[in-house]
Amino acid sequence: MSLLELSGVTRSVVLPDDRTLEILRGIDLTVDAGEHVSIVGRSGTGKSTLLNILGLLDAPTSGEYVLDGVPIGRLSGRARARRRGTDFGFVFQQFNLLQGRTALENVVAPLLYARGRQFWQRRTLAAEMLERVGLGDRLDTRPEKLSGGEQQRVAIARALVRVPRVILADEPTGALDVDTGSEVMDLLDTIARENGSALIAITHDLAVASRAARQFRLAEGVLTPIAISARSAGSLGALGAPGGQPSGPGADPGAAGHPAESGDDQAEHVARPLVPAHGAAPGEGDAA
Amino acid sequence: MTGIVGSVLEAWDELRVHKVRVLLALVGVAVAVCAITAISAAGEMLRQVSAEQNDRWNGRAATLQVSAWPTGEGGSVMPAPEEYEQVFDEIVERYSVGYSSMLRNAPAPVRFPEGTREVYTTGVEPDWATMHRFEVTSGRWFTDADADRLSPALVVNQAFLDALGGVSVAEHPTVTIGGDNPVVATVVGAYPDAWPQAEPEAYVLVGAQAAWVTPESLEMTGPPSLELWVPEELADDLVGLVQRDVAGALSGVQADVFRFDSPDYASVDGAIRLVVLGVSVIALLLGGLGLVNIALVTVRYRIREIGIRRSFGASSGRVFFSVMMESVVATTVAGVLGVTVAVVALHNLPLDALMGYPVQDRPGFPLSAAVTGMVAAVGIGALAGLLPALVAVRVKVIDAIRY
Incomplete structure (x- = not known):
């Protein structure tokens, strides 16, 4: 049985002028425990919306989402929140660390929502986790005193401290330089593997995407399996969108690289599909 | 949790x-x-x-004060102290009052080292201290056994001790009281002055006052009264009953019974x-x-x-x-x-x-x-x-x- 399974999931919103905007269209996706999956796509294609649905921060308009054999639609808001805390760890592009708190306090924060040993031994567990990400000597340092790479390490420690079954990474290297990004992804891969957690990363960076065992492209709300080799990893433009410019109707050229694309005002900025794998239907002609 | x-x-x-x-x-x-x-x-x-x-000052709730003054009508005179004592004892017994005290104020000539001074003495019974939340700061209050003492026991204020030459209760000071038939009283307890420059004063068992109370002083300070500490819910009923009993037992007197304590304010x-x-x-x-x-x-x-x-x-x-x-x-x-x-x-x-x-x-x-x-x-x-x-x-x- 898969760890999580999306079947025909759609997500649409009603705009102020009463038009309906379809952000996700018939998404089918299965992810097994411990699997590494990446999803690439241009800004405004619905990647974050998909990630939010996977992480139980948002609900599909239609379709079914089964997590560990349990249809999510049947869970109450409280139960969804509980599963979000126990089963998912989020890594954000902008780190989203809590300001004014030390690295240790940031990693302790998710454990305040835990129970039993995780709650009562939260400081010990958090310190151990920071040690694992190489920040054992920066426990009492506040985020503003840390480098970008260190901040993302703290964010990774925070995402993993409850040993989630799924790590959802939204552009985890988006705010980092190439080398630091690579180090962070190495760390994320390693710890996810050690913990047996599935890792789902959405990214613009094909090099990051190529690390995954399975890759998908999200374009115009449609999820398509693709294959990215380490050799071909480069920019999205190299995979069939010259100059990296989105080509969909109403595309926002300046939005490339921006992590947030699921909002009402941006959802129409859908990009054309990128490289489909093995002759998958949408956007086949754009394959590099 | x-x-x-x-x-x-x-x-x-x-x-x-x-x-x-x-x-x-x-x-x-x-x-x-x-x-x-x-x-x-x-x-x-x-x-x-x-x-x-x-x-x-006024006793705990509910304290009834019983007094019986001669009316003076038809040549009535003040009954003897023994008569008051007998009537009051009967009332206490009849109504099973747990705490009661006779009360009599009388001046007494006290011979201090610097000369004799008229001291205000209050005659009470041992229950009075409980009824009035009265506490001595040194020595002790009266007990029933003090009634048998040859040397009357005194509980005095600090001014009294100062007038005796600044002695303390622990020294068991004695003082001579009275004029023609003086008695030597012993200080057994003391309490602070109620206000600065207070005059010497003393509590004594009401029976012991007989040594210095004269008919003249009785005329001046009045007959003894009785205080009864009774349940609040019975107070109103007892006022009427006790008044009737006292008026019946003592002839030629105006019996007054009233609640002495006042409500909290x-x-x-x-x-x-x-x-x-x-x-x-x-x-x-x-x-x-x-x-x-x-x-x-x-x-x-x-x-x-x-x-x-x-x-x-x-x-x-x-x-x-x-x-x-x-x-x-x-x-x-x-x-x-x-x-x-x-x-x-x-x-x-x-x-x-x-x-x-x-x-x-x-x-x-x-x-x-x-x-x-x-x-x-x-x-x-x-x-x-x-x-x-x-x-x-x-x-x-x-x-x-x-x-």
């Missing part, structure tokens, strides 16, 4: 991180709580002081107390409004953080509770501060100066006042936290994370 502890820890953490903001918001609350607590406590303390003073005038309390409540509400204002602005600034916490698994209920707890924990801290200041202030309150006489049993800080202050603090915290908590719950998680 972990949910509640976690929420409180979260709230405390938030307050710790934003100390200055919290401090500014809470000054008003702390001052108001301090005022409410202090006023409540002062009222309680002064009421307690005045109630004890009332007991001391607040030393702080009720209206003033209400005004000060009203002002404090308004101050508390204004402090709470300030808190609401700052909390609302803060929630706006904390939208992203709320979103992040939702990604940790915080349910909307938990977010609501946490934001509300921030306010409650903050005002609780302010409450503790306010109550502490009130306790310190009232501990140093010059009660003697306020009451106009020395307060022997200084009342402790009333727990009820501290509870009132803390309830007010927690209540205003909950009220002030309600609106920001509702706003926090309405935050859309996805927007919050992107904020």
